[in-house]
Structure formats: structure tokens, C-alpha cells
Amino acid sequence: MSLYDWWAPTYDALRTPFAWLTPRVHLTLDKALRSAADRRVLDLGSGTGFLFRRCLENQAVPSTYLGIDASAGMRRRATRSAVAAKSRCAVAFERCDVVEAVDRFDRQGDRFEMVISSLLLAHLDDPQELVRRSVDLLEPGGEALFLFFAEDGHGLLRPIVRCFLWLLGARPVDVAATVDALTVGAARRSSGQFEVHETRSLLDTLVLLRLQLQR
Numbered sequence: 746m747s748l749y750d751w752w753a754p755t756y757d758a759l760r761t762p763f764a765w766l767t768p769r770v771h772l773t774l775d776k777a778l779r780s781a782a783d784r785r786v787l788d789l790g791s792g793t794g795f796l797f798r799r800c801l802e803n804q805a806v807p808s809t810y811l812g813i814d815a816s817a818g819m820r821r822r823a824t825r826s827a828v829a830a831k832s833r834c835a836v837a838f839e840r841c842d843v844v845e846a847v848d849r850f851d852r853q854g855d856r857f858e859m860v861i862s863s864l865l866l867a868h869l870d871d872p873q874e875l876v877r878r879s880v881d882l883l884e885p886g887g888e889a890l891f892l893f894f895a896e897d898g899h900g901l902l903r904p905i906v907r908c909f910l911w912l913l914g915a916r917p918v919d920v921a922a923t924v925d926a927l928t929v930g931a932a933r934r935s936s937g938q939f940e941v942h943e944t945r946s947l948l949d950t951l952v953l954l955r956l957q958l959q960r
């Protein structure tokens with residue numbers, strides 16, 4: 746049983762207030778998620794389905810939504826909340842390691858119009874490799890969103906964030922290297938036509954990166 750299996754029943758009780766405490770990033774996230782309407786969306790590290798619910802709250806109903814998560818407990822809760830939402834979206838949550846899933850989609854030629862991921866990267870040995878590989882899965886004109894804790898946040902919060910992530914077996918993420926990974930991936934996909942936006946809150950500790958590929 747993973748830590749997240751154990752945490753799954755009470756996870757949302759902490760996740761929702763955390764979003765209220767970091768309004769700048771979450772308002773920007775809401776705005777970005779509105780473009781998920783009628784698109785094929787892949788959510789890496791989908792947890793209890795936080796981003797899926799956030800899409801619906803923003804009146805953005807994807808055409809299909811596939812969430813990938815390694816924890817059976819988190820997946821179960823995501824599936825339950827998606828059923829309760831009764832959306833017209835074809836939604837599925839799969840229990841799988843994200844690196845394996847991205848490998849499989851790439852091999853099979855599966856492509857998505859949006860790849861989104863919230864609070865996953867800190868758990869990976871090579872977060873930038875996953876970011877680059879995720880961009881490979883985007884259709885022309887596609888978008889990627891990555892929300893994560895930064896290594897270079899405000900000095901006061903840095904040890905607290907580090908300690909919190911350590912308890913989860915995770916570590917903060919190098920922002921510049923992640924922007925580079927998005928840029929390298931995007932340059933391969935769209936012959937140089939793309940934009941990357943960065944938004945921060947919680948004393949610069951929480952970061953949202955948004956990549957938009959041009960057609």
C-alpha cells in the first residue's frame with residue numbers, strides 16, 4: 746500500500762484549502778483549464794481527480810479525459826467523483842506508472858490535445874524527461890500544464906516545503922530545467938512556434954508552467 750492509498754480518503758480535505766491559499770496560481774490554472782473544453786486531455790498523476798473536477802467547475806467539458814495514477818486508492822476516489830459528476834465527457838482513470846504510460850502512448854502513436862499534471866513532478870527521478878516526453882504526445886496546437894513546487898522558492902518557505910515533500914518521498918523541482926525541457930520538447934514539435942508562461946504563488950514556491958504550441 747502506497748502513502749497515497751492511505752491518504753486518499755482525506756486527501757481532498759487538504760487539497761481544496763491549499764488551492765484557496767494559492768489563489769494566483771489556481772486562478773491562472775482555472776483560466777488555462779477552460780481551453781480543455783471539447784479536447785482530448787491526458788492528466789498525469791491525476792490523484793483523486795482534482796484537475797478533472799476543476800475543468801468541470803470552469804464549464805470546460807473535455808471530449809475525453811484520461812487520468813493516470815500509480816495509487817489504487819487515489820484512482821478509486823477519482824473514478825467515484827467522476828461518476829458523481831455525471832458529465833458527458835468520456836472519462837477514465839487508469840492505475841499505472843506515468844513513465845510507463847507515456848512510453849506506451851508514444852509507442853502506440855496516441856496523441857492528446859492537452860497534457861496536464863498537478864503536483865506530480867516532485868515524485869519523479871527525472872521530472873524533466875517526463876516533461877519532454879509529454880510534449881511529444883501533443884497534437885499540433887496542443888497545450889501542456891505543469892503545476893509543481895519549485896526548488897528556488899522564497900528562503901523562508903524553502904525548508905518547510907522541502908520537509909513536507911521529504912515526508913512524501915519527494916523533492917522540489919528545478920524550474921529553469923523544467924522550462925528548458927518544455928522548450929526543447931516544443932521546438933521538436935512545432936518548428937519554433939510556441940509560448941511558455943510561468944505563474945508563481947505562495948512566496949514563489951508554487952509554480953504553474955503553461956506551454957501553448959502553435960498550429
Ligand SMILES: C[S@@+](CC[C@H](N)C(=O)[O-])C[C@H]1O[C@@H](n2cnc3c(N)ncnc32)[C@H](O)[C@@H]1O
Pocket residue numbers: 749760789790791792793794795796813814815816819841842843844862863864865868869
Ligand atoms: C500530490 S498528488 C497530486 C494529485 C492531483 N494531481 C492533485 O493535484 O491533487 C501526487 C499524485 O501522483 C501520483 N504519483 C506519484 N508518482 C507517480 C508515478 N510515478 N506514476 C503515477 N502516479 C504517480 C500519486 O499516487 C499521487 O496521486
